[in-house]
Amino acid sequence: MGTTQLDTVPEPKYWHLKTVLAEALDSEFAVGEILPNERELAARFGVARATLRQALEQLELEGRLQRRRGVGTTVAPPRMGVSIGSAKDGGHAEDDWETAGAETAVPPAAVARLLGTDADEPVHVVRRSRVTGGQPVAAELLYVPTASVPALTGPADADAVLRELQNLGLDGEDQAVELGSARADDAKQLDRLPGAPVLVVTTRHFAEGRTAAVGVATYRADTCRLTFGSDTVSLSGV
Amino acid sequence: MGTTQLDTVPEPKYWHLKTVLAEALDSEFAVGEILPNERELAARFGVARATLRQALEQLELEGRLQRRRGVGTTVAPPRMGVSIGSAKDGGHAEDDWETAGAETAVPPAAVARLLGTDADEPVHVVRRSRVTGGQPVAAELLYVPTASVPALTGPADADAVLRELQNLGLDGEDQAVELGSARADDAKQLDRLPGAPVLVVTTRHFAEGRTAAVGVATYRADTCRLTFGSDTVSLSGV
DNA sequence: CAGTGGTCTAGACCACTAC
DNA sequence: TAGTGGTCTAGACCACTGA
Numbered sequence: 001m002g003t004t005q006l007d008t009v010p011e012p013k014y015w016h017l018k019t020v021l022a023e024a025l026d027s028e029f030a031v032g033e034i035l036p037n038e039r040e041l042a043a044r045f046g047v048a049r050a051t052l053r054q055a056l057e058q059l060e061l062e063g064r065l066q067r068r069r070g071v072g073t074t075v076a077p078p079r080m081g082v083s084i085g086s087a088k089d090g091g092h093a094e095d096d097w098e099t100a101g102a103e104t105a106v107p108p109a110a111v112a113r114l115l116g117t118d119a120d121e122p123v124h125v126v127r128r129s130r131v132t133g134g135q136p137v138a139a140e141l142l143y144v145p146t147a148s149v150p151a152l153t154g155p156a157d158a159d160a161v162l163r164e165l166q167n168l169g170l171d172g173e174d175q176a177v178e179l180g181s182a183r184a185d186d187a188k189q190l191d192r193l194p195g196a197p198v199l200v201v202t203t204r205h206f207a208e209g210r211t212a213a214v215g216v217a218t219y220r221a222d223t224c225r226l227t228f229g230s231d232t233v234s235l236s237g238v
Numbered sequence: 239m240g241t242t243q244l245d246t247v248p249e250p251k252y253w254h255l256k257t258v259l260a261e262a263l264d265s266e267f268a269v270g271e272i273l274p275n276e277r278e279l280a281a282r283f284g285v286a287r288a289t290l291r292q293a294l295e296q297l298e299l300e301g302r303l304q305r306r307r308g309v310g311t312t313v314a315p316p317r318m319g320v321s322i323g324s325a326k327d328g329g330h331a332e333d334d335w336e337t338a339g340a341e342t343a344v345p346p347a348a349v350a351r352l353l354g355t356d357a358d359e360p361v362h363v364v365r366r367s368r369v370t371g372g373q374p375v376a377a378e379l380l381y382v383p384t385a386s387v388p389a390l391t392g393p394a395d396a397d398a399v400l401r402e403l404q405n406l407g408l409d410g411e412d413q414a415v416e417l418g419s420a421r422a423d424d425a426k427q428l429d430r431l432p433g434a435p436v437l438v439v440t441t442r443h444f445a446e447g448r449t450a451a452v453g454v455a456t457y458r459a460d461t462c463r464l465t466f467g468s469d470t471v472s473l474s475g476v
Numbered sequence: 477c478a479g480t481g482g483t484c485t486a487g488a489c490c491a492c493t494a495c
Numbered sequence: 496t497a498g499t500g501g502t503c504t505a506g507a508c509c510a511c512t513g514a
C-alpha cells in the first residue's frame with residue numbers, strides 16, 4: 001500500500017502561509033490596499049503572530065508587500081526598474097541624482113583598497129540621493145581621492161568635486177552588486193528602518209587607466225530592480 | 239529638565255548585538271572557525287535565543303556568517319566575485335556552467351511577457367548550474383521559444399538547444415538584478431534551505447533585434463558579489 | 477546518539493502614526 | 496489616544512548532521 005505516498009517533508013507553516021498569502025494577493029487585493037493587521041491575520045490562519053510575521057517578512061523581501069509601523073501592511077506595486085549601467089552609449093535622458101552634501105573623511109578600508117589610497121588617508125566624500133518616481137530609491141557615497149581632483153585644495157563642496165571629476169574625462173566603469181543591510185544613515189535617507197535589505201552597488205570610475213573614484217550606492221531591495229545594459233524602460237505596463 | 243539629553247532612540251538589542259558580534263568576528267575569529275552554539279551565545283549575552291538569532295540572521299545576510307543545521311555557525315569567507323555581464327568583448331576564459339537537463343514547459347507569465355510568447359505556449363527550458371571555486375553559486379533556467387530554434391522539432395536535449403542558440407548569432411543582452419527568495423528546487427541546487435535570499439538575474443538574449451531567449455539565474459546572495467563590466471577578478475586577496 | 481540550527485507558541489511591552 | 500508594526504522573552508519540539 002501507498003508506496004506512492006510521497007510523504008513530502010513537512011512544509012514549514014510559514015512557507016505554506018506565504019504561498020497562500022501570495023495567491024490571495026494576486027487574486028483578491030489591489031495595489032496599495034491595506035491588509036488586515038497582523039494579529040487578525042494570525043488568528044484567521046490559526047498561527048502565532050511570529051509565524052505569520054515570518055511569512056510577511058518573506059513577501060516583503062520579494063517586494064510583494066510593504067509594511068510601515070503605525071500604519072499597516074499594504075500591497076506593493078511591482079518593483080521599478082532603475083538603470084545602473086550608466087549610459088556608456090549616449091547621454092541618458094535625465095539623471096535623478098541629488099547631491100546632498102560633501103565632506104572630507106577617511107573611507108572604509110574596503111574602499112581605500114579599491115582607490116589605492118592609504119588606509120588612513122582622507123578623501124572627498126560626496127553624499128547623493130537618487131529619487132525615482134517621487135520615491136527615494138538609493139543613497140550613495142562617492143569617494144574621490146584628493147589626487148584625482150588636484151585643483152581642489154582642502155574641503156570642497158559637492159558640486160565642485162563632481163565638476164572636477166567630469167573634467168577628468170572618465171574612461172569607463174566597473175560595477176559589483178551584493179546584498180547588504182541598510183546602515184542607520186542610509187536607512188533614514190531611504191525611509192526605511194535600519195537593517196532593511198539593500199542592494200549595494202559598488203562602482204569604480206576609471207580615468208586614464210586608474211581608479212579615479214569609487215561610488216557605493218545602496219538601493220532599496222524591496223522596491224528596486226536594477227537594470228544593466230541597454231536602456232531598459234520599466235516593464236510594468238507592457 | 240535636561241532638554242539637552244538626546245535620549246537617543248533606544249537601539250534595538252539585536253542591532254547592538256550584531257555590531258558587537260561583527261567586531262568580534264573581525265578581531266577574534268578566523269574564517270571557517272565555528273562559533274559557540276546559539277543557546278550558549280544567547281546566554282552569554284543575556285538575551286533570548288530569538289533575539290540572538292535576529293542578529294545572526296543579519297550577519298548571515300551580509301555574508302559574514304554561514305549557518306548549517308546540525309552542524310553549527312561558522313565564519314564565512316569574503317564573498318566571491320562572479321562575473322555576470324557575459325563577455326561581450328572576446329571570449330571568456332572558461333564558462334563554469336554545467337547543463338543539468340532540459341524539458342519543454344510553459345514559462346511563468348513574467349517570462350512569457352519578455353519572450354513575447356503566448357501565456358500558455360510551451361518553450362524549451364534548459365536547467366543549468368554554475369559552480370565556482372568548487373561551490374554551487376547559481377541555478378539558472380534558460381527559456382528558449384521554439385520559434386528561436388526552428389531546427390529543433392519537439393523535445394530536445396539541453397546541448398542541442400544551446401548549440402542552436404549559439405548558431406543564431408546572439409547580438410547582445412540585457413540584464414536585471416533583484417532580490418528574491420529561493421524556490422524549493424533552486425534551494426536544493428544551491429545547497430540552501432528554501433526561502434534563502436538570492437539575487438535573481440534576468441537576462442534577455444537578443445538576436446536580430448528580437449528576444450531570442452531569456453535566462454533566469456538565482457545566485458546565492460550570501461556568498462556572491464555579482465560583477466559587471468570589465469573582467470573583474472576576485473578582489474579578496476588584493 | 478547527542479548536539480546543532482530551524483520552527484513555533486503565547487504572551488508582553490515599545491515606537492510610531494494618524495486621528 | 497487607539498491601533499499598527501517592531502522588539503523581546505522563555506519556553507517547546509522538530510529536522511538534520513556527524514560520531
